[in-house]
Structure formats: structure tokens, C-alpha cells
Amino acid sequence: MTLLAVERIKLFTTRSPWWCTLIALVLTIGFGALMAGTSEENIAPLTIAATQFGYTFGLVVVMVMAALAITTEYRFSTIRATFLAVPNRPTALIAKATVVAVLAAIVGEIAAFGSWGIARLMKPNVDLAINTAYEWRAVAGVGLVYGISAVVAVAVGVLLRHSAGAIAVLLIWNQLVEPLVQLIPKVGDDIHKWLPFNVANKLITGNPDPSTRDVLQGPPPSDAVLGPWPALAAFAGFAVVLFGIALVVANRRDA
Known part of the structure; x- marks a missing residue:
């Protein structure tokens, strides 16, 4: 518990988490308001899925926040003090990932229900x-995806140790590599x-009710072969392996 408290204090005494949280909320809730304001009953009806249109944009910002939480320590060499105080490096890093993941999950839930709430207003x-x-997953599931994605971002930050490099890898993979893979002939x-x-997105967009999910509304539907909850488990497994x-x-290299 002491480690968790220390990591919480370290996280919230820097500006980047506050700014990233604000930007993530403004983006996601703003898109929810935009979808509500531009919806038309016969052309572009407002649905639960449509209110969550901006969740992927908030996800990007949350991953940036998570990556900065660890790479900033490497940049300013405060990670050395952390490892001197806690010789068991995995324990310290697990505590950091836990705090960041919890914050990301909370931001995700506030963003999702905020987007839904402003659309209703x-x-x-x-x-x-x-x-x-499906509707519960489309809204409440956002926090789960954000939390696990934060662990992935922390893992990438630990591996690369540079803010620019970690952020570039996360953004390029999420925004370019995965969509462009489909262009590979035959196997894409x-x-x-x-x-x-794409697998994680299955929780948010998978198995929609035919009457409430238009493919032109909300986040692009996932084509993952797994069901929504197995897909989330697979994404969590990926995060655990990468973080491991x-x-x-x-643990093997110099701080």
C-alpha cells in the first residue's frame, strides 16, 4: 500500500496527467456532443454507439499519459532513486502500472458516461x-479498455525509456499499423x-443489437473473431505478457 501511495503522489505532482486527463475528457465528451448536435432521425440517428464516437481519441491521450508516467522518470533519472528505495524493481513498476491503470479506467468511465450524459441532455x-x-459494454466497457491500454503504454515506456519514442510507437501502432495491415493482400x-x-474494440462494438447499431454510427466495428468478453481477456493477456x-x-539492465 505504501508503494501505491508513493506512486499516486508522484503521478499527481506532475502536470502531464492533469493535462492529459482534461484533454481526454474534452475530446470524448466533445465528440459525444458533436454527434448529438448533428444527428438527424432519418439520416444519422443518435444511438448509444454514436455517443461513444470519440472514445478512440481519448484512448490515444490516455496512452500518452501512461507512457509519460514512466518515461519522465527515466528522462530525469528519478527512476534511479525509485529503484534504490525499492530494490525489487518489478514491485515498483507493478505499483506504478496499477496506479496509472486505475486512473485511466476512471477517466474512461467519466468520459464514456459523460459522452452519454451530454447526448441525453x-x-x-x-x-x-x-x-x-451491448449498450452497457459500449459505455461502461470504455473504462476497462482504457485501463488495460494504460498497462500496455507503461510497458512500452519501460522498454523504450524515451517519451518521444514510446509515444510514437503507441500512436503509430494504434492509428496506422493496425488499420493499414488490412491492405496486405490475401492475409491482411x-x-x-x-x-x-482491434481485439479490444470488440468489447465496445461487438455483437450489437441490429436495431440500435448502425455501422456508420459510433466507433468502427471490430472484426475480431472472439466474442466481446473473450476479446477483452485476450487483450488483457497481451498486456500482461508485454508488461512481463x-x-x-x-530488471536486467542499468537504470
């Missing part, structure tokens, strides 16, 4: 009640179905 006559399992679509962030590799590397 703007369009009170539209039925946006959260009733089905098959590979894309198993890529981590990061712990081994951090």
Missing part, C-alpha cells in the same frame, strides 16, 4: 436508455482480426 426526446448487454484481413487494439517482458528487461 442535448436530445432528451431520443431513447438513449442503457438496457441491453486475417492478421487484423487478431491485432490487440518489460519487467524482465528492466
